[in-house]
Each structure stands twice: as structure tokens, then as C-alpha cells.
Amino acid sequence: MNASDAPGLDASLPLIGHASELSVVAWRRGRPVNAGRFLAEVRHLAALLPPGRHVLNVCTDRYHFAVGLCAALLAGKVSLLPSTQTPEVIRWLRDFTADAYCLTDDPACDIDLPRFPYPAERPRATGCWQVPRIEAARPAAIVFTSGSTGTPIAHAKSWGRLVQCVHAEAQRLGITRSHAPAVLGTVPPQHMYGFETTVLMPLHSGAALCAEKPFYPADVAAALARLPRPRMLITTPVHLRALLQAGVDLPRLALCVCATAPLEEALARQAESALGAPLLEIFGSTETGQIATRWPTREVRWELWPEVRLQWQGEQVYAQGGHVEARVAVNDIIEPLDERHFLLHGRNSDLVNIAGKRSSFGYLNHQLNAIEGVRDGAFFLRDGQPSDVGVSRLGAIVVAPGFPAAAILRELRQRIDAVFLPRPLLVAERLPRNDTGKLPQDALQALARALLQRPGR
Amino acid sequence: MSENASRKEALAPATDSTLQREIAGLMVEALNLETSANAIDPQAPLYGEGLGLDSIDILELALVVSKRYGVQLRADNSDNLKIFASLQALADHIAAHRSK
Numbered sequence A: 001m002n003a004s005d006a007p008g009l010d011a012s013l014p015l016i017g018h019a020s021e022l023s024v025v026a027w028r029r030g031r032p033v034n035a036g037r038f039l040a041e042v043r044h045l046a047a048l049l050p051p052g053r054h055v056l057n058v059c060t061d062r063y064h065f066a067v068g069l070c071a072a073l074l075a076g077k078v079s080l081l082p083s084t085q086t087p088e089v090i091r092w093l094r095d096f097t098a099d100a101y102c103l104t105d106d107p108a109c110d111i112d113l114p115r116f117p118y119p120a121e122r123p124r125a126t127g128c129w130q131v132p133r134i135e136a137a138r139p140a141a142i143v144f145t146s147g148s149t150g151t152p153i154a155h156a157k158s159w160g161r162l163v164q165c166v167h168a169e170a171q172r173l174g175i176t177r178s179h180a181p182a183v184l185g186t187v188p189p190q191h192m193y194g195f196e197t198t199v200l201m202p203l204h205s206g207a208a209l210c211a212e213k214p215f216y217p218a219d220v221a222a223a224l225a226r227l228p229r230p231r232m233l234i235t236t237p238v239h240l241r242a243l244l245q246a247g248v249d250l251p252r253l254a255l256c257v258c259a260t261a262p263l264e265e266a267l268a269r270q271a272e273s274a275l276g277a278p279l280l281e282i283f284g285s286t287e288t289g290q291i292a293t294r295w296p297t298r299e300v301r302w303e304l305w306p307e308v309r310l311q312w313q314g315e316q317v318y319a320q321g322g323h324v325e326a327r328v329a330v331n332d333i334i335e336p337l338d339e340r341h342f343l344l345h346g347r348n349s350d351l352v353n354i355a356g357k358r359s360s361f362g363y364l365n366h367q368l369n370a371i372e373g374v375r376d377g378a379f380f381l382r383d384g385q386p387s388d389v390g391v392s393r394l395g396a397i398v399v400a401p402g403f404p405a406a407a408i409l410r411e412l413r414q415r416i417d418a419v420f421l422p423r424p425l426l427v428a429e430r431l432p433r434n435d436t437g438k439l440p441q442d443a444l445q446a447l448a449r450a451l452l453q454r455p456g457r
Numbered sequence B: 001m002s003e004n005a006s007r008k009e010a011l012a013p014a015t016d017s018t019l020q021r022e023i024a025g026l027m028v029e030a031l032n033l034e035t036s037a038n039a040i041d042p043q044a045p046l047y048g049e050g051l052g053l054d055s056i057d058i059l060e061l062a063l064v065v066s067k068r069y070g071v072q073l074r075a076d077n078s079d080n081l082k083i084f085a086s087l088q089a090l091a092d093h094i095a096a097h098r099s100k
Helices: A035-048 A062-074 A087-096 A159-173 A192-205 A217-226 A237-245 A265-275 A361-369 A405-413 A441-452 B003-011 B017-031 B055-069 B087-097
Strands: A012-014 A024-028 A031-034 A054-057 A078-081 A101-104 A115-117 A133-135 A139-145 A153-158 A182-185 A208-210 A231-235 A255-258 A279-285 A289-294 A302-304 A309-313 A316-321 A324-330 A332-336 A341-347 A351-354 A357-360 A376-381 A394-399 A425-427
Touching: A012 A159, A024 A035, A024 A062, A024 A192, A031 A035, A035 A062, A054 A062, A062 A078, A062 A139, A062 A192, A062 A208, A139 A159, A139 A192, A153 A159, A159 A192, A159 A279, A159 A289, A182 A192, A182 A217, A192 A208, A192 A231, A192 A279, A192 A289, A217 A231, A217 A237, A217 B055, A231 A237, A237 A255, A237 A265, A237 B055, A255 A265, A265 A279, A309 A332, A351 A361, A357 A361, A361 A376, A361 A394, A361 A405, A376 A441, A394 A441, A405 A425, A425 A441, B017 B055, B017 B087, B055 B087
Parallel strands: A024 A208, A054 A078, A054 A101, A078 A139, A101 A115, A182 A208, A182 A231, A231 A255, A255 A279, A394 A425
Antiparallel strands: A012 A133, A024 A031, A139 A153, A279 A289, A289 A302, A302 A341, A309 A316, A316 A324, A332 A341, A351 A357, A376 A394
């Protein structure tokens, strides 16, 4: 096998996959940034970064994030990518690694770590076209899941495996240097899906990433319209629903990619017709990275990356092969069809996915019960219809005599991502624990219904 | 400057409170808020602390606003949510741009 066919097996891999210094690496405020300038900015920042080995890269401009990521790699540092940056997560990160500092492009950033502002001045492009190579085995990023207890779990991602994964992704999406789209994302670059699809995949397929992360449907439509063809949109079911319902004119795309939660076939069909492009869904997790795709208007089954395989041990599914180094548990309910295909039936019951952000009841309950004054407390799934953009929220019940719900909510906001904040936070005298101390979800929901119907609410 | 004019300036650019109340009602309904429309302080921040809305709520609300008033909200990015600084700021923006 030619070494370039097996990026994961090479000893080192290039920082970016573009063909020449004139290749467009990014679009920023309507202007192209070529590979020569990008590398000059990466080298400039790499030389300025403080000595600590761990960089919390919170840049909101996706171009700044990409320069920060590559500069960290070049300087021998590791990027930390927690999915949320609440004060509690930052406190935990400080214990996790003593030398972490925060790279930020927001002057108002108040993260409680040493802060290093993204440099304002831009270096001259040197004109020297030599793409640095990074050792494949080096840890490039550490990503975090919430685990089933109160402690996050760190997952180190090596440079080689990250690149190998997005090579498989680019191949599946039909992206090559000669068909290299401009890639616009509505997801943040720090989220695993955004990290892979809106940053690493463009950098390693010769495509161009877009610095912007448009939010409102009209912003998304305008940002897409500004881009040259071919162009693709990387989004989530929540953002896609909003985009299709808003009644804005949408430009024609080459491809739309959606992930974080399953998409109904009807919505996929509506999106394909409105955008004039195929819509592909990606399946993955923070632990495994991306491992499969599906074309929902054509097939219900998912197709794995060519080298990734699933294994079963009792009820538990594991992924292994390709970029998935060691056997990694997959926390979804999966039905195998053949070696390369499967059906997805939902998530394991401890996991929570709200608008693409993932946590677990174990983690959320631990954070709730760690608050002073809370004697007992538990989150539950709210029954009822999801909202217009397809989101169902959580509720929670606490036993906290003498502590008002508003004070508990304020403290909870310091600890967990806002999407998981309970709506409502109900107060009870005790929780319906069974003889073994467990709290069945249906008993919690029944208590919640009773509390909600109390007069005075 | 007359007394009337200066008072008007102090309150500017206040929208009529009917629109504010109407928007507050739409918010409570669309977002299943645990508060009544009348209890929303027109000056209090909607995002984060204050009313406690997050970016998903803002997206839901943007949809309601586009359907009800024909106003497409715009921002440079998701962190630039000035329109949602308060109920009054949102109402002022809608009053200035509504097509329905």
C-alpha cells in the first residue's frame, strides 16, 4: 500500500492537505485566505504561545480556532476541547492539568484560567511553501464526555487518528482537491462534530472552512449566498428546522451534512428540495469520532467507515478499526445488518441529548446534589411535544428545605450547560425512591405532573 | 427643550407597551416559560441570567418573530445577541422592522 493511502499508519502527517500556497484554506468576511498566509499566521502564533502544554482554545471565529489548533500542534502542545465552559468545568480542568491556559479572541472572555489573547497583528506571508509535518502518534486534542458520575472523562485524540477519520469522511462525502467546497458550519469548532467536520475535514481534504458561525436563519442564508460554489452546510436538526421554517431564500448547495440527533425523513426531504442538494447524516460520538453516514431520503441503514467494525458483547456495542484505536463502547441502541451496515434505534437510557449537546442523568444528578442545601434531587425527561425546532427539555425535582428554587438554579447555571437547566425545577418533600434507592423515570414524571397541577402554580 | 420632549427622549426608543406585552405573551407561550407575560421586566436581560433564555430559546423566538411580524433577525454571530438584551430592545427592533 502506498503510504499516502494509509494516513493513520504514517509516522508523520502534514498539518494541512492543500496542494499549494495559493489554495484557499478559509473564507473570512467574504475574502479568501490562502494556504501560504494561513501557515504564516500559524507559525507566528506558535512562536508567541506561552510555555504551558495545554491550550483551552475557545476562539469563536472558526479561522482563529483553526490557526490556534495548528499553532498548538506546531509548538508541541495539546488542545483541550470541553463541550461547555461553565465555571465548574473550568475548575475541574484546572485540577486535570495545572499548566492549562485559555486562547481567546473575545476581549470580554472571563474564563478563570490564564488568558492569552489571539494576536491582533498579522504577520507577512513568507512565501516559503513548506507544510510542516506532525508526528502521527502525538496527542493533538483532549475531548471530554460527562461520564455517568460527576467527573468528566478525558479522551486523548492522536493527530494521526484524527486525520485518518476525516480522510474517510471526505471520501464518503465526495470531497477531493478538485472538488473542494467552501464549508459553512452552524456548530462550534469545539464540539467533536464541529471539530471534525468544520475544521479538520476541510483542512485535510483541500476544502475551505468558513470563519463565521451564523446563528439566525437569515444569517445562515446570507453567509451561504456569499460563498463561491461548490458550497456545503454543516448543521444539526435544530438549526436545519429553523432554517427551513423561517421563510428565507436559500441558495443552492452542493451538499448538506447533519448530525447530533436523528433527522426525520420528511425533514430531510424538505431540506434536499429547499437546498437543491443531497443531505447526508453522520453518526459518531466524542469517544469514537465519526464512524458512519446515511443518506436518509434513500436508505434507513447506516454505512460504517470502510475500516471500522462493530462488535457486540451482550447488549453492549463496541467500535473498533480504522481510526478507532482501541475497542470503544458505543452508547446507542444499534441493530447490526451486515458487517458494514446497521440500524440506529435510540440511545441508552442514562444518556441525555438536548439539541446536540450530550450529557448523562448520572452527571447532571451529581451536579444537582452537590449544591449546598440540596438533600436529594433528580432530573427527568419531560413528556409532551417537542418545540418548533424539535427540542425537548429536561425537568428536575429537588428536596431542599429552606433553599428557594431560584437560588438552586443560579448555582446550577455555574455547573452545567444552559441547555440542560431544568424547566421547570420543582420542589418536593421527598423523591419517589424505591426500596433499593433507585428512582424510576416514570415515578419521577408522575410526581412532576402532580406538582405541576398544584394550585398556585 | 420642552418638558415633553425631554421626557420622550429619556424614554426613547420606547415602543408602546401593547407590543411589548404581546411579545412577552408569545415568548411565554412558545418557550413554555414558568412565568407570566406581565411578570417579565421590560428592562431585564432575556439571555443568560435574568429570564434565563439560552441560544435554543433565542432561535425558537426568532422563528416566532419571523412568522408573526415578518422580521428576520440578524446578528454577526451567535454571541452578538444585542436584540435580546431586554424585552424592550426586542420590541423596539420589531417595531422598527416589522412587515406584518
